Amino acid sequence: MARQNVKAPELMVERWFNSAVPITLESLRGRPVLLHTFQMLCPGCVTHAIPQVKRIVAMFRKEDLAVVGLHTVFEHHDAMTPVSLEAFLHEYGITFPVGVDRPSENGPIPRTMATYGFRGTPSLVLIDRAGNIRHHGFGQEDDIALGFRLGMLMSETAPAQREQAEDPQHGCDADGCAAPSNG
Template sequence: MDDIPFFPADWLNTERPLALADFRGRVLAVEVFQMLCPGCVLNGLPQAQRLAQTFDARDLAVIGLHSVFEHHAGNSREGLAAFLHEWRIRFPVAIDEGGDGPLPRTMEAWGLQGTPSLVLFDRTGSMRARHFGQVADMALGAQVMGLIAEAAEE
């Protein structure tokens, strides 16, 4: 995880800034979203919440990455904090640092197409999946269980 580029400018729902290395030893699901993205609000974030509620936190960590590439004026930190409170999103959320181009830095470094995106890392920190758009719950659950089972076998 130390060699995976990650550029959080700020964090919400955590007492301290986090790094990907903080999740070493667990499978990590990163929900990449924009609060003004209908697909994120209707599908991506609720699915991330279901992941966090379904799997043991010792096996799976879930975080959000707010990566804004449009409607910048409507995506302030204060607005995001209110959004997370209203939608009862409790997992840590990083705010992606703006980049030189149209995409935020982490989003660009990870080769993501847009939001919502869900990125899965195995317990060693290797990026194992990048899903763009809606993912079927059962397919995602099976994929996460496969990664958790790998960790248990070693």
């Protein structure tokens, strides 16, 4: 079965925490990316998704997996300002980079959230080394299944390697495909 590649849209972030410089997906090409979206007052995020992502951050090296958080506030905007988020990140011991999704002028849904079509929080996106979306989930992610997806993703060679090693026209095997980078 041919898998259709969908390129992960670039993040639209107004402010970063835990990163000295703005982060782009483009700059992460070559590494698998786990994009974790949350709201600080979302119970499912706080009790399940954030602890899960923290365990993943502790388990893998940054060079093997890039973990990026995104604060996608779509309700209670006054209650979840960057001031409150900063205290939240401190109290919950969140040390991976977290971007504040850029608010929209047209409604409560912030821009990156609207572009990706997230159904709510928590949402989780896995992006392969070539920048394609490989998983897009809403709600709780099972630990074993998420670990499995990460194992599949990390076992793929990067597109440039595949182009050297194999037929550049296909780059697929029975388990999936890695598209060439658009770099």
